[in-house]
Amino acid sequence: MHPNEFRAEAHRLVDWMADYLGSVGSYPVVPSMLPGAVRNALPASAPNAAEPMAAITRDFEQIILPGMTHWGHPGFFAYFPTGSTPVSLLAEMLTTTLGAQCMSWQTSPAATELEQVMMEWLRQMVGLPDSFTGVIQDTASTATLVALITARDRLTTPVAQATVYASAEAHSSVLKGARLAGFSEAQVRLVPVDDAYALRPALLAELLAADVAAGLTPAAIVATVGTTASTGLDPLHPIADLAEEYGTWLHVDAAYAGSAAILPELRPILAGVERADSFLMNPHKWLAVHFDCTAYFVRDVAALHRSFSATPEYLRTTHDPEVVNYRDWGIQLGRRFRALKLWFAIRHHGVEGLQAMLRGHIAMAGAFAKRLSETAGWELMAPVPLGLVCFRHRPDGMADGAALDDHNRALLARVNASGRVFLTHASLSGRFAIRLALGHVATTQAAVDEAWTLLQGAVRSAP
C-alpha cells in the first residue's frame, strides 16, 4: 500500500474513529451474539487474491463490530475500567507508525529513555521513594510473575520447600503466577481477610510461623491494594513487618488502586509501600492510557537482572555499559514503544487533570453507594474507598443463601440484557454481589443514573 493510499484510507478511518468515540453510547455494551456467529460468518480459509480495502472495512463494520463488547461505552461498569483515552489513541497511532522494537537502547534510544523518564514521573506521582526503579510490563499478570520468579531465584532452598502468601481475595494472577513460577498450589497460602476484605496480618503471622516451624521457607508475600472483587486494601505496614522478619520478598499488587495514589488524600492506601520489594500499578486501568501498560517498580534491580538478563552476542553493543536495555527487565525480548502514550496522556491532562478525573469517578461511586444504601431493599456488600461499588438487592425477609444469590444473579442478567449497561459480579464471603466499577474517561453521571434506574426497574419486573 502506497503511503498516499494509506493517507486516504487513514483519513476515512479517522472519521469513523471519531464518530465511534462520539457515538459509542448508542451501541449495546455487550453484543447479543451467540457463540459461533462471527466464526460462521467468516471464510474457513485465507483468500488467495488481494481484496479491496472497502470490502475489508465493510466486513469490519458488519461482522466484527456487532460482536464487540464496548469497553469505552459510558455504560461499561464491568471488571475494572480501561484507561483508553483519545490522547492515548493518538500516541498509539504514532507508536504503531514508527513500529520500533524497544528491546535494547540501540534499537530505539528515545523509546528507552522516554520510558525511564515516564517511570520517574509516575514514581513521583504516586509517591514512591527514589529507591524504586520502574519498567513498563505488558500486564499485571506478567509483572506479578516477574516478581515471583525474582523471589524464587533468591531462594537458597529448593523451590519445593518454599511458600508464597497472599490474601484469599488476591487476584487470580497471583496463584497462577506462583504456579507458573514453579510453586505448586499446595505451596501457596491464601490468608483469610477481615470484614473489609483486607488481609489479616495476625493470620499471616501464624501461617508464616507454622511454615517455618515445619521447615519451609517463605519465598514471597503478595499484598493487594485494591482487590478485584471489592477494592479491599491490605495493610502494608504490618505485612512489611512480617516480610522483614522472615526475609521474604514483598510484592504489592495495586493494579487498579495504585493510580489513586496520585491523589494526596488517598496516598495513605499505599502507606508502607516503601518497604516493599516490588510494586505494580496499571495506568491502562485508571490513568488515561490504553492497554497494555503496567508500571512495575523494584528496589533491587540487580536481583531482577539476575533472573531476567540475557544478552546474546548479536545484541551486544558498545553502549551497553552506559545505557538501560529493557530486555533484561522482564520476560519478553521484543517490546512495543509503550512510554509514548504515557507521555502524551500525562501532558495532555496534566497531573491536575488526572487528579480531577479520578476525584470525579470516586465521587460518582460514593454518591451511587450512598443513594443505594439509603434505598430500602438495597445493601452495600463492601466498603467503597475508590470507584467500585459492590451491592445486592435483598427482598424483605430473604436471608443469605442460594435464593438470594439467584435473585441478584437474575437482576444482573436483566439489567445487562438492556444493552445499556454492563455490570459484573463477585463472590464476597460466599455471597453473590453485583459490581459497579466506574472510571473510564467517558463515564458520565447520566450513565451511572441510568444504571441505577435500570437496577430499580429490574427489581420491579422481577418475577
Place this chain on the structure above:
Amino acid sequence: MHPNEFRAEAHRLVDWMADYLGSVGSYPVVPSMLPGAVRNALPASAPNAAEPMAAITRDFEQIILPGMTHWGHPGFFAYFPTGSTPVSLLAEMLTTTLGAQCMSWQTSPAATELEQVMMEWLRQMVGLPDSFTGVIQDTASTATLVALITARDRLTTPVAQATVYASAEAHSSVLKGARLAGFSEAQVRLVPVDDAYALRPALLAELLAADVAAGLTPAAIVATVGTTASTGLDPLHPIADLAEEYGTWLHVDAAYAGSAAILPELRPILAGVERADSFLMNPHKWLAVHFDCTAYFVRDVAALHRSFSATPEYLRTTHDPEVVNYRDWGIQLGRRFRALKLWFAIRHHGVEGLQAMLRGHIAMAGAFAKRLSETAGWELMAPVPLGLVCFRHRPDGMADGAALDDHNRALLARVNASGRVFLTHASLSGRFAIRLALGHVATTQAAVDEAWTLLQGAVRSAP
C-alpha cells in the same frame, strides 16, 4: 478530549504518518544521539497543568523522533525485519479505538472468534495439520516460555532432575525461558551444530542417552527452524524421532522462518513439524503485521490449559462451556485484539501477495549473496536459504582470528555510521560475521544495492 478535537488532531497526525511512511528513507536509520540526550531534554517531573497538543506533538518531532531507530527504513537490515505494513497500521488504529480486552469470549466475542479463524487461516497457510490449534501470544519469548512451562508441568519427576535440549544456535529466549521455568542453566544442554548451523541429531541422541543413564528426565527439546544468527534449519524428523523415543515435549521455534512456509517450495523446511508438540512463528517479523503477534500452535490443548487456566469467580460466564477463553491459553489475563491486523493484512495482500513479497525478499537476499560471493575478498559465512546473508570481508592473507574479526567489526561500524543502512553482526563458529537481514515491506533493491556499495566503499576506506 472531545471526539471532534480528536478528529482534528488525528487528521493532522495521519498526514504526518503518511509523510513519514513516504519519507522514512531520508532519516538516518540509527540516530547518532549519545546516551542521555533524550532523558536530559525532558523535565524531571510530570507537569501539573495540562499542555496543548501542539506542544506535545512538537516535542515528539523535535525530541523523540531524532532519537528513534527507524525499523521501517528501507536501509534497515538489522536483526530480523519487522512486519509493519500500512494495512496493519490501519487495523491497529481500529483495535486501539475499540480498546477492548480480549481475555474472555464475553469481554469481546468477535475478537475471540476472529482469533480462532485467523489461527486456522495461518495454520493452513503454513501447512500445519489440523491436529494443531493456535493462539496469539505477544512474543516468541513468551510462547517458548509457555511451551517450556507446559513441558515442565507434565513431568512426573522433580524439575531439578529434568533436562532441556536446544542447539547451540538456539535463540537466547530458549535458555532464558528454561531458567524462568525453573530449570537451571546446568540443566540445559546446548547441542553442537553442523556446518550449516543446524542441530546435529546424533549428538542430541548421545546427550539424551547419557542424561537418561544418569537418572535424569528429558523434559523438552527445542528445535529451531531459522536460527537468529544465520537462519540455520534444524532437521525436524530426526529430532522428532528422539522426542518420541524419550517421551519428550518437542517445541519448534520458527519465529522468523515459519512465515516462509507459506511458499510451497519452502514448505520442506518444516518437514516433520507435524510431529512436534508446539510450534511458533512471528507474523510480526515477516508476514505483514505489526509487533506484537506471535502465533503459537499446540497439539495438546488440554496440557496447555492444565498449566495456564485460571477462572476466578468474577470471570465465570454462562457461555464458558461452549466458547474459547484465551486467558487460559497463556500467561497474561489481559489481551489486546491482535487478530484484527492479521485479518486486514492477509485480506489486503492475499496469500498470493504475501507469497510474492516473500519470494521477492528471498530473491534479493540470494542475489546479494551471489554478488558478494563472486567478488574477491568477500565470503559468505553461512548458507542463505531465506532472507538473511551472513558474510565478511577477508583481506588477502588474513587468517581467522581477532584481527580479521576487528577488521569486519570496523567495516560494520563504518557502514552503519553512514546513517543510510543498519546491519548487525553475529558470531558464527567463533568468527565475527556481518548480517544483512531483509524482509520489510519497504525493502527495495535500491537499498540493498546501496548497502553493497557502502560495504565496498568501507573496504576501500579502511585504514
